[in-house]
Amino acid sequence: MRVLSGIQPTGRPHWGNYFGAISQYIDLQAEHDGFYFIADLHALTTIRDAKTLRQNSLDAALDLLALGLDPAKATLFIQSSVPEVTELTWLLMTGTPMGLLERCHAYKEKRAKGLNADAGLFTYPVLMAADILAYDSQLVPVGQDQVQHIEVCRDIAGTFNHQFGETFVLPTAKTLTHGAKVPGTDGQKMSKSYDNTLPLFGEVRAIRKQIMRIVTDSRPVDEAKEPDEDHLFQLFRLFAGPSETEAMAAMYRRGGFGYGEVKKAVADASEAFFADARQRRAELERNLDHVHDCLTKGSQRAREAAAKVVSRAKSACGLSAP
Numbered sequence: 001m002r003v004l005s006g007i008q009p010t011g012r013p014h015w016g017n018y019f020g021a022i023s024q025y026i027d028l029q030a031e032h033d034g035f036y037f038i039a040d041l042h043a044l045t046t047i048r049d050a051k052t053l054r055q056n057s058l059d060a061a062l063d064l065l066a067l068g069l070d071p072a073k074a075t076l077f078i079q080s081s082v083p084e085v086t087e088l089t090w091l092l093m094t095g096t097p098m099g100l101l102e103r104c105h106a107y108k109e110k111r112a113k114g115l116n117a118d119a120g121l122f123t124y125p126v127l128m129a130a131d132i133l134a135y136d137s138q139l140v141p142v143g144q145d146q147v148q149h150i151e152v153c154r155d156i157a158g159t160f161n162h163q164f165g166e167t168f169v170l171p172t173a174k175t176l177t178h179g180a181k182v183p184g185t186d187g188q189k190m191s192k193s194y195d196n197t198l199p200l201f202g203e204v205r206a207i208r209k210q211i212m213r214i215v216t217d218s219r220p221v222d223e224a225k226e227p228d229e230d231h232l233f234q235l236f237r238l239f240a241g242p243s244e245t246e247a248m249a250a251m252y253r254r255g256g257f258g259y260g261e262v263k264k265a266v267a268d269a270s271e272a273f274f275a276d277a278r279q280r281r282a283e284l285e286r287n288l289d290h291v292h293d294c295l296t297k298g299s300q301r302a303r304e305a306a307a308k309v310v311s312r313a314k315s316a317c318g319l320s321a322p
Helices: 015-028 050-067 084-093 098-102 105-112 124-133 144-164 204-212 231-239 242-254 259-285 288-317
Strands: 002-007 033-038 074-078 139-143 172-176
Touching: 002 015, 002 124, 015 033, 015 050, 015 139, 015 231, 033 050, 033 288, 050 074, 050 259, 050 288, 074 288, 084 124, 084 144, 084 288, 098 105, 098 124, 098 144, 124 144, 139 144, 144 172, 144 288, 204 259, 231 242, 231 259, 242 259, 259 288
Parallel strands: 002 033, 002 139, 033 074, 139 172
Antiparallel strands: none
């Protein structure tokens, strides 16, 4: 089955990104034909500095490879290196109703806050549809907040198929639920928007300091606590095995501990969990030619797949196909 997903290079990935999406990409690559791209075109709606965007895109590739994405099993590429996608976007745009885009939540939320929404944000769902349809994607792993975009994609593709004949594969969303369970340093869902993230990579001591500053309640040390209601415990069990998790839960229910003890356990467990990935990333940084080679080969494969779809779509709607 063809699986596709993209990651915006708008900043370094955090724990929520890993447990909510990246870890599942890695699991899916074992049994499916995975296409994973770094969405630099989408990032243009928020990043206005060329140097930053290039560096973020490279960092995203380094992060994914270090975390276990295998170019021998999955196709990793930069979105903008496949121009067929932007060509397909226009074909889809000509048949996309304005009302459909006006109902999309990202645009509505920005307008509701009185913020300026550019054409890029307004037409974002059409580019996302082209990302998906260009590779005959069948399964698209997304967070709950992105399910609407898959529904829009299906609507756009269905309209095209109705008007011009069966051209596009209609994708199915695979909802990623784990990410919603990763709390940030303030107890809310971990998100760059809330500035409450814990990075996957970086200086270990700096990350440990962030963990030790996580906001907690003011209940007395002796008071028993329900572990499932505490965001520190939720972070700890991301990294701990069953026996360690049960021991920590028992300590919570027993009481007589300080939150500093749990924070130290979270720091120790997370450092051990990501240690191999940090080492792999350092090795990749010393061998950037290998990283660029992976991206080049990935882009070539992605272009080959997209070219077939674009040719099929152009022929269907009466344009000269290559």
